[in-house]
Amino acid sequence: MASIFSKIITGDIPCHKVAEDDQFLAFLDINPVAKGHTLVIPKLEVDYIFDLEDNLLMEMMLFSKNVGLAIEKTIPCNRIGISVIGLEVPHAHIHLMPINKLHDMSFEKDRLAFSQEEYKDIAKSIASYVSL
Numbered sequence: 451m452a453s454i455f456s457k458i459i460t461g462d463i464p465c466h467k468v469a470e471d472d473q474f475l476a477f478l479d480i481n482p483v484a485k486g487h488t489l490v491i492p493k494l495e496v497d498y499i500f501d502l503e504d505n506l507l508m509e510m511m512l513f514s515k516n517v518g519l520a521i522e523k524t525i526p527c528n529r530i531g532i533s534v535i536g537l538e539v540p541h542a543h544i545h546l547m548p549i550n551k552l553h554d555m556s557f558e559k560d561r562l563a564f565s566q567e568e569y570k571d572i573a574k575s576i577a578s579y580v581s582l
């Protein structure tokens with residue numbers, strides 16, 4: 451069965467898209483740890499990130515860098531934190547989060563919630579700084 455992220459890629463499930471090329475998609479996390487929390491996924495459905503072929507993994511990191519720098523331009527922060535967990539969704543993904551201190555990256559704190567309009571504006575703003 452297709453992962454929830456594969457369904458996002460095919461458009462069967464909506465997302466707030468931030469960036470896309472032929473191999474990767476970036477979109478806002480639905481339960482963000484921080485404003486601008488973005489997920490980068492490969493279009494190839496592979497569960498564990500270390501099972502990705504080396505070149506694809508490297509390109510995914512470069513794509514994430516591009517998106518991360520765009521988040522940085524949109525959300526004031528010290529830097530972009532990068533995290534890989536993958537315990538909830540079995541489709542490899544990189545979390546990109548604007549952070550100012552260690553706790554900002556904690557997945558144990560209460561998640562934030564924004565209106566659809568706010569998610570749309572955040573995604574649009576980040577997307578405007580992505581240069582692929």
Ligand code: AMP
Binds near residue numbers: 454465479535536
């Ligand atoms: P993990 O697999 O533990 O790295 O966490 C998966 C992440 O995906 C969580 O932060 C969820 O909030 C996020 N997530 C799950 N479903 C969606 C969705 N439909 N759209 C955007 N983000 C999602």
